[in-house]
Amino acid sequence: MNDFQWGSRTYIMGIVNVTPDSFSGDGVLDVDAVVKQGLRFEQEGADILDVGGESTRPGSARIDDEQELERVLPVIEQLAARAKIPISVDTSRAIVAQRALQAGATFVNDVWALSRDAEIARVVAQHDAFVVLMHNRDAQAIVGALGGHYRNVEYATQDIVQAVASELAPRVEYAERAGISRRKIIIDPGIGFGKGLEQNLELLRRLRELKNFPALQDLPLLIGTSRKSVIGLTLNLAVQERLEGTLATLALAIAQGADIVRVHDVQAAVRACRMSDAIVRGMKDKG
Numbered sequence: 001m002n003d004f005q006w007g008s009r010t011y012i013m014g015i016v017n018v019t020p021d022s023f024s025g026d027g028v029l030d031v032d033a034v035v036k037q038g039l040r041f042e043q044e045g046a047d048i049l050d051v052g053g054e055s056t057r058p059g060s061a062r063i064d065d066e067q068e069l070e071r072v073l074p075v076i077e078q079l080a081a082r083a084k085i086p087i088s089v090d091t092s093r094a095i096v097a098q099r100a101l102q103a104g105a106t107f108v109n110d111v112w113a114l115s116r117d118a119e120i121a122r123v124v125a126q127h128d129a130f131v132v133l134m135h136n137r138d139a140q141a142i143v144g145a146l147g148g149h150y151r152n153v154e155y156a157t158q159d160i161v162q163a164v165a166s167e168l169a170p171r172v173e174y175a176e177r178a179g180i181s182r183r184k185i186i187i188d189p190g191i192g193f194g195k196g197l198e199q200n201l202e203l204l205r206r207l208r209e210l211k212n213f214p215a216l217q218d219l220p221l222l223i224g225t226s227r228k229s230v231i232g233l234t235l236n237l238a239v240q241e242r243l244e245g246t247l248a249t250l251a252l253a254i255a256q257g258a259d260i261v262r263v264h265d266v267q268a269a270v271r272a273c274r275m276s277d278a279i280v281r282g283m284k285d286k287g
Contacts, residue, residue, distance in 0.1 A: 006220040006259050009281065010250075010273040013048040013088065013262040014041035015226065016079075018071040019055045035078045042083050045270035048107065049083060050262060051075050051100075052090030056111050056193075068096050073103055080104025088132075094119035101127040111193065112136055113171040114178070125179035132186045132222055133171045135164045137194025147239060149229035152196030160199045161206045161213075164189050169215035186220045186260065192228040200230040204249060207256035224262035225249040226269075247272040255280050 004011060016038045018031075038049045053071030054063050072089060080087050080103060088107030089100035094117045097108045106129055113133040114121045124131045139150045155163035168187055175185055189210055191200050203210070204225070211221050225231065231245035232238065243265055250261050250269060254276040263269040 004220070007281075009277050010254050010258065011047040011260045012045060012266060012270055012273060013050050013222070013260055014038065014044075014046035014266045015262060015264050016041070016049050016051045016075065017055075018051060018053045018075050031074045031078070034075050035082070038075070038079045039083060041266045042085050044267040046085060046266045048086050048088055048260070049079055050088040050090050050107070050109055051079065051105070052109075053096070054091070056090075065093055065095050068093065069099055072096065073099055076100050076103045076105050086130075088130075092116040092120065094123050097129075098123045101129055106130060107132065110134065111190070113168070114175060115171065121175055121178035121180065124175070124184075128181065128184065130184045130186060131175060131180055132188050133168060133175060134188035134193065134222075134224075135168050135171075135190035137167075137190075139194045146232040146236070147229055149192070149233060150194060150196050152199050153194050160195070160202050161209050164203065165210050165213035165216060169213070172215060172219065182219070186222050187216055188222040188224060191223065191225050192230055197230060197233045200228075201234070204230075204253060204256070207253060207258065211257045220259035221257055222260040222262060223250070223253040223258045225253070226261075226263040226265070243268060251276045 016034060018034050041049060051072050053068040068091065076087055076089060086107060087105040088109050089097060089105045090109045091097055092110050092112045097120050108124050108129055109132040110120065111134045137153055139153045141148045141150060157163050172185055176182055189203050191203060226246050227239050227242045231242040235245050247268060250272050254273060261269060261273060
């Protein structure tokens with residue numbers, strides 16, 4: 001179930017939001033409804049289910065440990081028992097990661113790349129879990145008619161690919177020093193996190209360069225663009241109208257070497273990714 005053949009095809013991570021304030025408008029707190037959604041994603045072709053209990057949208061307020069645990073644990077327990085695909089927990093907290101992994105999750109998706117909680121790397125290593133290390137940066141959010149986003153953020157270098165790669169590389173080293181196997185590390189450039197519109201577009205345009213950065217070269221690449229502000233601002237569209245823009249970013253990301261795509265609209269994404277794989281990877285999947 002966790003035997004991934006990176007480079008052979010694109011894997012689909014379905015987003016399961018257990019929040020009332022998700023930017024995408026799909027978050028719910030009813031456990032039965034969320035579990036049903038996750039099982040539907042599996043039927044539609046998802047390879048991984050990513051369960052999150054705290055919104056990470058620009059400008060969102062933090063919740064406490066207990067609230068996050070109350071939201072995600074019942075969902076993870078049920079999905080781990082009923083689904084045949086791996087479960088991921090979207091968290092930056094060691095206690096949430098610990099309890100989620102004990103409940104059956106096998107991935108920790110950390111939008112702060114193990115930098116916000118000193119114990120979370122140890123927890124991941126102890127469970128030999130997969131970990132997604134996402135690039136992020138504190139920045140002042142702008143909340144407008146199209147939702148929260150950031151202006152271009154100042155980095156030490158004007159080259160956004162070099163900036164992201166040079167900040168992700170030490171996080172990979174940190175994870176390895178903590179005992180996390182390199183074969184369990186996945187990198188995410190953090191589209192929509194601590195970056196402005198032009199920076200996000202350039203990152204997507206140059207993903208291959210990021211993947212070829214020496215310290216990151218052999219690591220699988222996850223891309224999360226689904227319904228995000230980079231699409232809304234480019235096309236001047238509200239969240240519920242961003243499917244076509246999302247699918248365009250997925251296809252182009254696959255052409256640039258993406259291994260996993262994290263999405264809200266699983267069925268449409270599976271079809272777009274299978275078509276993209278047939279072209280880019282020279283394969284045909286009728287499944």
